[in-house]
Amino acid sequence: MAEKLWKGRFEQPTDKLVEEYTSSIHFDSRLYRYDIEGSIAHCRMLAECRIISHDEASSIVQALGEILRDIERGQVALDSSQEDIHMAIENELTARIGETGGKLHTARSRNDQVALDMRLFMRDALSGILDLVRNVQSTLVATAERYIDVIMPGFTHLQHAQPILFSHHLMAYYEMFGRDFARFGDCLIRTDVMPLGSAALAGTTFPTDMEWTARQLGFPRVVANSMDAVSDRDYLIEFCSDSAILMMHVSRMAEELIIWSSPEFAFIEISDAFCTGSSIMPQKKNPDVPELMRGKTGRVYGNLIALLTMTKGLPLAYNRDLQEDKEPVFDTVDTLVATLRLLSKMLPEIRINRDRMARMAVHNFTLATDLADYLVRRGIPFRKAHHVVGQVVQYCIRNGKELSECSLEELKTFHKAFDEDVFQCLEVSSVIDRRKSLGGTATSRVKEAIARARAELEACETKGNRKPEK
Numbered sequence: 184m185a186e187k188l189w190k191g192r193f194e195q196p197t198d199k200l201v202e203e204y205t206s207s208i209h210f211d212s213r214l215y216r217y218d219i220e221g222s223i224a225h226c227r228m229l230a231e232c233r234i235i236s237h238d239e240a241s242s243i244v245q246a247l248g249e250i251l252r253d254i255e256r257g258q259v260a261l262d263s264s265q266e267d268i269h270m271a272i273e274n275e276l277t278a279r280i281g282e283t284g285g286k287l288h289t290a291r292s293r294n295d296q297v298a299l300d301m302r303l304f305m306r307d308a309l310s311g312i313l314d315l316v317r318n319v320q321s322t323l324v325a326t327a328e329r330y331i332d333v334i335m336p337g338f339t340h341l342q343h344a345q346p347i348l349f350s351h352h353l354m355a356y357y358e359m360f361g362r363d364f365a366r367f368g369d370c371l372i373r374t375d376v377m378p379l380g381s382a383a384l385a386g387t388t389f390p391t392d393m394e395w396t397a398r399q400l401g402f403p404r405v406v407a408n409s410m411d412a413v414s415d416r417d418y419l420i421e422f423c424s425d426s427a428i429l430m431m432h433v434s435r436m437a438e439e440l441i442i443w444s445s446p447e448f449a450f451i452e453i454s455d456a457f458c459t460g461s462s463i464m465p466q467k468k469n470p471d472v473p474e475l476m477r478g479k480t481g482r483v484y485g486n487l488i489a490l491l492t493m494t495k496g497l498p499l500a501y502n503r504d505l506q507e508d509k510e511p512v513f514d515t516v517d518t519l520v521a522t523l524r525l526l527s528k529m530l531p532e533i534r535i536n537r538d539r540m541a542r543m544a545v546h547n548f549t550l551a552t553d554l555a556d557y558l559v560r561r562g563i564p565f566r567k568a569h570h571v572v573g574q575v576v577q578y579c580i581r582n583g584k585e586l587s588e589c590s591l592e593e594l595k596t597f598h599k600a601f602d603e604d605v606f607q608c609l610e611v612s613s614v615i616d617r618r619k620s621l622g623g624t625a626t627s628r629v630k631e632a633i634a635r636a637r638a639e640l641e642a643c644e645t646k647g648n649r650k651p652e653k
């Protein structure tokens with residue numbers, strides 16, 4: 184392993200297994216850009232506050248810029264000979280400019296450094312994820328608009344319930360992802376706090392200016408307590424929690440796509456580009472993408488539990504346990520990015536079997552509520568109307584017919600209030616369009632919801648900055 188920056192106090196070399204066990208370079212090397220960005224800001228602040236000279240700062244900043252370039256070209260070995268990314272970069276710096284490099288770590292520690300790196304990383308990751316969530320929402324709105332006249336059965340208990348617009352169903356997901364968007368935006372506010380300068384735990388004896396560093400790095404706020412600064416992982420837990428909820432939404436949609444594409448439902452067909460075949464059954468076309476979306480929800484939940492368990496009962500301030508925060512967070516970011524990207528791509532390519540959906544929309548007595556409502560409009564109390572229609576349904580089941588196949592005479596044997604106009608009220612389009620209550624499935628309401636969504640998405644775009652207001 185490379186020379187240890189903390190070797191002064193030690194007499195014996197570190198055990199090989201311990202080096203392997205404690206090293207985090209194989210996953211935290213991903214933070215190199217943020218580590219260098221933070222170090223450059225810190226170094227400039229040290230010069231600004233006359234803690235190091237401007238000449239020293241210039242040579243450190245220049246060398247850090249070169250290290251960044253060389254890492255990106257693959258010319259700096261970020262391998263297991265280094266303990267972590269912070270040490271690797273500092274070692275590289277000293278190798279390049281000698282002792283002056285050793286001045287960079289004045290008035291900071293790796294505890295606040297790693298906290299800064301993770302906040303910088305998370306800030307970027309969150310704004311990328313916010314964009315991707317908006318993309319999924321745009322795709323949903325476009326699909327809802329395109330299929331505005333498609334009718335399908337709505338389900339409760341996975342049993343046919345009442346006819347709805349397919350668009351209404353899609354717009355329900357728009358709302359769910361809207362809440363995810365708001366949650367991630369909220370998480371960003373608590374992530375956007377600058378911890379560097381808290382040093383190991385207690386602050387520093389040097390006359391630093393943390394607000395200056397914060398301005399350099401575009402943070403609106405500085406931490407209020409140095410101990411909290413180095414031990415806080417709430418923003419990561421919050422991110423993983425928001426991600427768990429988002430993936431729960433994705434998995435619900437994925438499940439619907441899977442069952443809807445089965446021959447039993449036959450509502451949709453997922454494009455070949457998003458399916459795979461079987462190694463033994465030549466006829467198979469499997470919905471693997473939504474299945475994996477559903478499956479990957481598990482690891483995102485697991486990552487949340489890993490972080491909560493890691494922090495449970497941890498005494499203040501920094502403990503090495505906290506190094507374990509990175510893999511669950513990186514894995515969650517990667518899973519979300521890949522899933523959301525694919526979801527936006529897959530949705531527009533789904534083929535809709537509108538005839539089958541429309542046929543099923545009126546199958547299995549889905550108009551029964553409307554028949555009861557018809558009686559209610561004729562003054563019959565709802566409970567009574569419910570009972571009467573229940574008996575009509577029972578009669579239909581026995582005689583193998585649908586409600587609309589009953590004659591007026593047959594209906595009248597159940598209640599005299601049934602009249603000619605009952606058949607009109609059982610027209611599926613009027614069944615849908617009568618549901619004009621706020622947020623209902625009436626075409627006019629769904630069109631309103633689509634227009635509202637469009638305005639919301641556009642407002643977000645013209646702001647150019649998807650970060651929520653502070």
Ligand code: ARG
Pocket residue numbers: 207211267293294297501503505506507
């Ligand atoms: N690799 C460490 C982490 O990710 C950096 C901080 C180490 N601090 C320490 N006192 N050992 O948490």
